Amino acid sequence: MLSIQPYKGARDFYPEDKRIQKYMFNVLRSVVEQYGYEEYDSPVLESLDLYKAKSGQEIVNEQTYNFVDRGGRSVAIRPEMTPSVSRMVAGRRQELAYPARWYSIPNLWRYERPQKGRLREHWQLNVDVFGIESEHAEVELIQIADSIFRTFGASPDQYAIKVNSRKFVDYLFHDFFKLNKESAHKVIKLVDRMHKLETIKFESSLREIIAESKLESVVADEIITILKVKNIEYLPLPVRAHESLISLESLMNHLKNIGITNCFFDISLMRGFDYYTDIVFEVFDTNPENKRSIMGGGRYDGLVGLFGVNPVATVGFGLGDVVLLDFLNTHGLLPKIEVETDVYLIVLGNNFTYASGVASDLRKQGVNVAVDSSGKKVGQLIKNALKKKIPYVIFIGDNEASNKKIVLRRLADNHETEEEVSSASKEILDNKQ
Amino acid sequence: MLSIQPYKGARDFYPEDKRIQKYMFNVLRSVVEQYGYEEYDSPVLESLDLYKAKSGQEIVNEQTYNFVDRGGRSVAIRPEMTPSVSRMVAGRRQELAYPARWYSIPNLWRYERPQKGRLREHWQLNVDVFGIESEHAEVELIQIADSIFRTFGASPDQYAIKVNSRKFVDYLFHDFFKLNKESAHKVIKLVDRMHKLETIKFESSLREIIAESKLESVVADEIITILKVKNIEYLPLPVRAHESLISLESLMNHLKNIGITNCFFDISLMRGFDYYTDIVFEVFDTNPENKRSIMGGGRYDGLVGLFGVNPVATVGFGLGDVVLLDFLNTHGLLPKIEVETDVYLIVLGNNFTYASGVASDLRKQGVNVAVDSSGKKVGQLIKNALKKKIPYVIFIGDNEASNKKIVLRRLADNHETEEEVSSASKEILDNKQ
Numbered sequence: 001m002l003s004i005q006p007y008k009g010a011r012d013f014y015p016e017d018k019r020i021q022k023y024m025f026n027v028l029r030s031v032v033e034q035y036g037y038e039e040y041d042s043p044v045l046e047s048l049d050l051y052k053a054k055s056g057q058e059i060v061n062e063q064t065y066n067f068v069d070r071g072g073r074s075v076a077i078r079p080e081m082t083p084s085v086s087r088m089v090a091g092r093r094q095e096l097a098y099p100a101r102w103y104s105i106p107n108l109w110r111y112e113r114p115q116k117g118r119l120r121e122h123w124q125l126n127v128d129v130f131g132i133e134s135e136h137a138e139v140e141l142i143q144i145a146d147s148i149f150r151t152f153g154a155s156p157d158q159y160a161i162k163v164n165s166r167k168f169v170d171y172l173f174h175d176f177f178k179l180n181k182e183s184a185h186k187v188i189k190l191v192d193r194m195h196k197l198e199t200i201k202f203e204s205s206l207r208e209i210i211a212e213s214k215l216e217s218v219v220a221d222e223i224i225t226i227l228k229v230k231n232i233e234y235l236p237l238p239v240r241a242h243e244s245l246i247s248l249e250s251l252m253n254h255l256k257n258i259g260i261t262n263c264f265f266d267i268s269l270m271r272g273f274d275y276y277t278d279i280v281f282e283v284f285d286t287n288p289e290n291k292r293s294i295m296g297g298g299r300y301d302g303l304v305g306l307f308g309v310n311p312v313a314t315v316g317f318g319l320g321d322v323v324l325l326d327f328l329n330t331h332g333l334l335p336k337i338e339v340e341t342d343v344y345l346i347v348l349g350n351n352f353t354y355a356s357g358v359a360s361d362l363r364k365q366g367v368n369v370a371v372d373s374s375g376k377k378v379g380q381l382i383k384n385a386l387k388k389k390i391p392y393v394i395f396i397g398d399n400e401a402s403n404k405k406i407v408l409r410r411l412a413d414n415h416e417t418e419e420e421v422s423s424a425s426k427e428i429l430d431n432k433q
Numbered sequence: 434m435l436s437i438q439p440y441k442g443a444r445d446f447y448p449e450d451k452r453i454q455k456y457m458f459n460v461l462r463s464v465v466e467q468y469g470y471e472e473y474d475s476p477v478l479e480s481l482d483l484y485k486a487k488s489g490q491e492i493v494n495e496q497t498y499n500f501v502d503r504g505g506r507s508v509a510i511r512p513e514m515t516p517s518v519s520r521m522v523a524g525r526r527q528e529l530a531y532p533a534r535w536y537s538i539p540n541l542w543r544y545e546r547p548q549k550g551r552l553r554e555h556w557q558l559n560v561d562v563f564g565i566e567s568e569h570a571e572v573e574l575i576q577i578a579d580s581i582f583r584t585f586g587a588s589p590d591q592y593a594i595k596v597n598s599r600k601f602v603d604y605l606f607h608d609f610f611k612l613n614k615e616s617a618h619k620v621i622k623l624v625d626r627m628h629k630l631e632t633i634k635f636e637s638s639l640r641e642i643i644a645e646s647k648l649e650s651v652v653a654d655e656i657i658t659i660l661k662v663k664n665i666e667y668l669p670l671p672v673r674a675h676e677s678l679i680s681l682e683s684l685m686n687h688l689k690n691i692g693i694t695n696c697f698f699d700i701s702l703m704r705g706f707d708y709y710t711d712i713v714f715e716v717f718d719t720n721p722e723n724k725r726s727i728m729g730g731g732r733y734d735g736l737v738g739l740f741g742v743n744p745v746a747t748v749g750f751g752l753g754d755v756v757l758l759d760f761l762n763t764h765g766l767l768p769k770i771e772v773e774t775d776v777y778l779i780v781l782g783n784n785f786t787y788a789s790g791v792a793s794d795l796r797k798q799g800v801n802v803a804v805d806s807s808g809k810k811v812g813q814l815i816k817n818a819l820k821k822k823i824p825y826v827i828f829i830g831d832n833e834a835s836n837k838k839i840v841l842r843r844l845a846d847n848h849e850t851e852e853e854v855s856s857a858s859k860e861i862l863d864n865k866q
Contacts, residue, residue, distance in 0.1 A: 002520065002740050004524035007479060007506075008504070012521050012524070014473055014521065014525070021474075035803065036803025039448060041445075042446065047435075049435060049436075065502070073441075077478075087439075088447065091445070107477065111502070131807075258793075307437050341466070341471070353691070356572075368466050368468075368469060369467065373565075374565070387530040390469075
């Protein structure tokens with residue numbers, strides 16, 4: 001016997017689930033289109049090479065769905081969209097008009113243990129702007145993220161925007177603390193996971209790396225101290241003056257000027273992907289029940305150049321549907337979502353042909369009509385309409401067919417009237433707005 | 434160096450391609466929702482067993498993308514949606530209110546040689562109604578298909594709706610011509626491909642099967658003759674009286690009564706899938722340049738029952754995006770599709786902060802604004818806006834920033850005015866409708 005379960009870590013979307021997803025995606029689309037972004041898409045299968053080039057190695061080796069096709073090609077089900085969009089921009093590097101503003105809401109697959117907020121299949125809004133070298137790109141993308149949360153009805157205390165600089169992180173570990181390349185990489189990976197580890201575990205791992213790289217143990221103490229700094233102004237002076245921090249402060253001032261008050265410096269923000277080159281940012285839920293990253297992104301100026309064309313300045317972010325839905329649920333922000341069907345038209349007796357004509361007339365006027373000609377008991381049929389959350393029922397029996405009228409019942413209060421088709425459709429459409 | 438090509442047989446959707454797809458999908462969604470259908474979705478990966486159970490064997494063996502995941506499960510990238518939707522209905526067999534009307538527009542993958550109208554990845558509208566045993570289900574689904582073509586602007590002479598009955602086909606070859614099970618299956622598969630074969634090749638293959646099954650060669654002649662019949666009335670009398678044809682005629686009369694005049698009996702219509710149990714139908718492009726099946730479906734009452742629950746009466750169809758787009762292009766039915774962005778806002782000098790405020794105000798009023806603060810030459814920036822097909826440009830320089838106005842240029846005729854933000858947004862929105 002076949003299983004009724006979907007594939008592990010993936011979701012079936014029954015109509016009531018799909019309606020919620022559609023509501024979420026409609027909000028996302030409307031906000032990014034306000035900023036002039038255009039939707040694109042690409043195949044869910046890509047060459048595996050695309051991810052080997054610049055994603056974190058962990059993702060390709062352990063977390064990617066990949067296989068060899070019948071033609072001997074190594075292919076992957078896309079785990080992220082950034083390599084695909086970079087490939088597409090590279091394919092039209094000369095023809096495009098910059099800045100090019102693009103977005104997509106692809107489904108992505110990662111092979112990992114399903115858990116709260118992390119599934120094997122999820123959808124992710126990807127927003128990218130190509131061709132802006134100035135911080136105006138970062139300002140715009142963070143502003144879009146902020147607009148998205150506000151449009152969903154969130155208040156600024158319900159989410160925090162965290163920013164950091166990969167240039168600063170590189171300077172800090174390579175130049176300031178003098179770690180060699182390998183050790184710096186290990187420390188960065190460790191800091192990336194620091195909020196998931198117990199403090200004692202984090203600190204002992206850090207001390208191990210420092211010892212391995214033959215540096216004095218005081219370096220580990222200094223790193224631990226500096227990671228606790230919450231404000232750029234409180235960083236020690238020689239670090240404080242680095243140009244990457246000047247840029248970061250300028251960005252934060254810019255955001256303050258346009259009314260974004262919940263943006264904070266976070267020295268521990270690393271972002272998992274290796275391709276980021278400068279400023280990185282994330283949005284976190286501030287609710288202690290759901291302390292997750294909901295959106296993350298940054299500048300990755302090098303990726304398009306991997307396809308043998310001139311590189312192009314790029315800033316982008318991704319926002320996942322699973323974490324977004326958790327956020328909306330946690331804060332009670334999901335509205336009641338109406339069904340698309342307006343009327344359940346019940347055919348009594350042998351009047352299917354007349355009823356079909358009435359249904360066609362209603363549809364022409366913009367009313368969505370589901371016809372039931374099953375001949376079941378009326379009580380059962382009304383239960384069906386209620387179960388489907390359809391607001392109106394129309395009855396058509398012998399009387400209605402002969403006098404060319406219909407009986408309209410509003411299910412909210414069982415108010416029932418005999419009407420012409422045109423006046424019924426007016427009531428239904430008025431009620432919809 | 435990484436390739437800029439998408440995976441073989443799959444498409445990148447640049448924004449201008451995606452807009453066309455979105456237009457098509459919006460039409461499809463609006464029509465099926467008029468009939469009370471609700472959207473659902475399911476994962477793109479499914480257990481391979483799902484397809485082994487009831488799809489044509491060719492599809493599973495030769496055409497399915499499948500692999501073994503890291504947990505040892507045999508999985509497939511879905512080649513069709515019918516098994517998934519059957520699984521989902523089975524999963525809520527008791528809770529659902531029938532008739533349940535569901536639709537989806539999934540992407541599907543088949544491993545085959547890419548050719549005109551057939552790609553490895555395509556999207557397919559799937560429309561299914563569960564729980565209607567009467568022909569009202571077939572009437573409704575064919576009516577929906579017809580509404581879709583009419584809503585795209587097609588006239589009834591541009592497409593033909595063909596119907597046949599699998600019960601009739603089974604009766605014809607098993608009972609009337611007395612072929613054994615294996616030979617009948619071979620003949621049905623051959624007839625399914627008959628319009629792709631030369632007549633002489635088709636007839637010789639048929640004669641071979643008849644000879645193999647130890648029937649007289651006159652049976653082959655009779656089959657060839659009967660396959661030429663275009664009208665139920667002209668079938669030989671003993672065949673003509675079979676109950677499956679009575680049902681088929683009743684359906685065709687019903688369709689005629691609701692104004693569908695381009696529906697024809699086609700004895701050679703078989704549909705590839707093994708799961709159909711009764712009436713089958715397809716829509717064909719009548720243009721000789723593009724004689725393809727655009728939509729196909731039928732009744733498959735048995736599939737939900739394979740999941741260990743009570744079977745449920747089901748009629749469904751699929752309509753692919755690649756063949757639909759070919760149809761719309763062949764008949765010149767694709768309208769000019771406007772871009773979503775209304776204004777290209779050009780920032781002159783050091784006025785990014787003021788310009789950001791103007792952009793925010795415009796967005797609040799429903800205007801979609803792309804900001805350009807690149808500082809490039811104005812001529813180049815206007816070229817960019819034209820390339821992106823954005824209808825308006827707004828200029829904000831020192832003058833505008835100091836007197837709190839903007840300069841609005843309509844690119845269609847280069848009409849330019851200095852305005853308040855509110856009057857500019859009014860003109861832009863009026864122009865949009």
